[in-house]
Amino acid sequence: MMKQLVFVAALVTLFGAGVAYAQEPAGGGHTAPKTQPPMAAPATVPTGDLALGSVNIGRAVRADGKPLPAGTYQVRLTSQTAAPEAIGTTPAAARWVEFLRGGKVVGREVVAIVPQSEISLVQKDAPPAANGAKAELLRGGDYLRVWINRGGNHFLIHLPAGTA
Secondary structure (H helix, E strand, C coil), X not given: CHXXXXXXXHHHHHHHHHHHHHHCCCCCCCCCCCCCCCCCXXXXXXXXXXXXXXXXXXXXXXXXXXXXXXXXXXEEEEEEECCCCCCCCCHHHEEEEEEEECCEEEEEEEEEXXXXXXHHHHCCCCCCCCCEEEEEECCCCCEXXXXXXXXXXXXXEEEEECCX
């Protein structure tokens, strides 16, 4: 019985030392954390009203629940933020835009503002040229996306297709 007790004690000692050895970093003691990659500088999102340019919408859509006929519109970013905001976004990243015709506001909708450095994470399509815009019907034909590229930011507006 004494031999078995000694044998068990020896196993426990060896096993305990092995566990302690496996947990101890090489060289002993604490190691420094790994170097993290530098974070990108925060993007600059415009804060006030801003004329975004002109866009041709080729079919009737709805903006803020109201009909917006096909045609060419001036698009203006407003300083009014849209609520509720998405978790993880900056407060100014979801705002309202206005569609103007003849200097008069004829519609408005929420716009998502995406910095140039992050557009590849959000969109797979080719963006419009700098200071350009495009309107395209999305797969399934349920939404028309207005995409404006201005001042280092991309402005994405999704309008339900149709007037009904």
